[in-house]
Amino acid sequence: MKTTETPAPLPAESGAPVAEVDVARRQPETPKKEGGVLNVFSHGMLVLWAIMVIMPLLWAVMSSFKDDSSIVGSPWSLPDKLHFDNWSRAWTEAHMSDYFLNTVLVVGGSLIGTLVLGSMAAYVLARFDFPGNRFIYYLFIGGMSFPIMLALVPLFYVVNNMGLLNTIHGLILVYIAYSLPFTVFFLTAFFRTLPTSVAEAAFVDGASHSRTFFQIMLPMAKPGLISVGIFNFLGQWNQYMLPTVLNTDPDKRVLTQGLVQLAVSQGYKGDWSGLFAGLVMAMLPVLAAYIIFQRQVVAGLTAGALK
Secondary structure (H helix, E strand, O other): OOOOOOOOOOOOOOOOOHHHHHHHHHOOOOOOOOOHHHHHHHHHHHHHHHHHHHHHHHHHHHHOOOOHHHHHHOOOOOOOOOOOHHHHHHHHOOOHHHHHHHHHHHHHHHHHHHHHHHHHHHHHHHHOOOOOHHHHHHHHHHHHHOOHHHHHHHHHHHHHHOOOOOOHHHHHHHHHHHHHHHHHHHHHHHHHHOOHHHHHHHHHOOOOHHHHHHHHHHHHOHHHHHHHHHHHHHHHHOOOHHHHHHOOOHHHOOHHHHHHHHHHHHHHHOOHHHHHHHHHHHHHHHHHHHHHOHHHHHHHHHHHHHO
């Protein structure tokens, strides 16, 4: 009967124990990290994109605290001292306070109306089957693809005939109608990801449809509401075309109209520091809203994928 002979152990290297040599020889080689070049390239592009976005913002903030001679003579240098009078001059003399207040009223009212009406419509379309459900849903989807420029002239006459031209509430209604298609589209997909067992338990306990929606389903949809609210806030705060056509009263101008007026007037006066101060005033609320709610925005966008 043949027996397999055990091979003799390899001689250890001088000064090294046999066990250490065996362990060193038995350790597998670490595989090379794949995609290293691609990761470096993608990170480099992200850094470049961040620089392209952040640098103009920092330059505008820095210029808002400099005087006019420093802005023109040495635009890239730091301010010698902080000129807070630029902000006060833009806030009072350039009427940025009035424009800011009008914008807060318009955007605040339209944002509340858009979220309430959009969430109610999205909940019904997502949770109830009835004849015409998909037709109504696709009508909202079609509203997203309709260019607003084609509706400016008939919209002007409709708003004028209703007596809502050059009014704050008229602009609020137009903003709500403009933002509803995307809001319904976004929230319909979000409501479909929520569990139905909670709503069924509420119905069993005797809760009405309205109570189930406002007290149970709407709080559960908070991440989606915050996400779509941020998107609508950005779009409505920076809206320029609609107020230009529908709001020609100088006393009812919103912030985007005021910035254009400020750019024209301060450009002739050479008051570049006041212009930069007004620009930063219009920019800060948008940045603050996104910084505060950035986690909720990400959570709302990824909720459907995670479920």
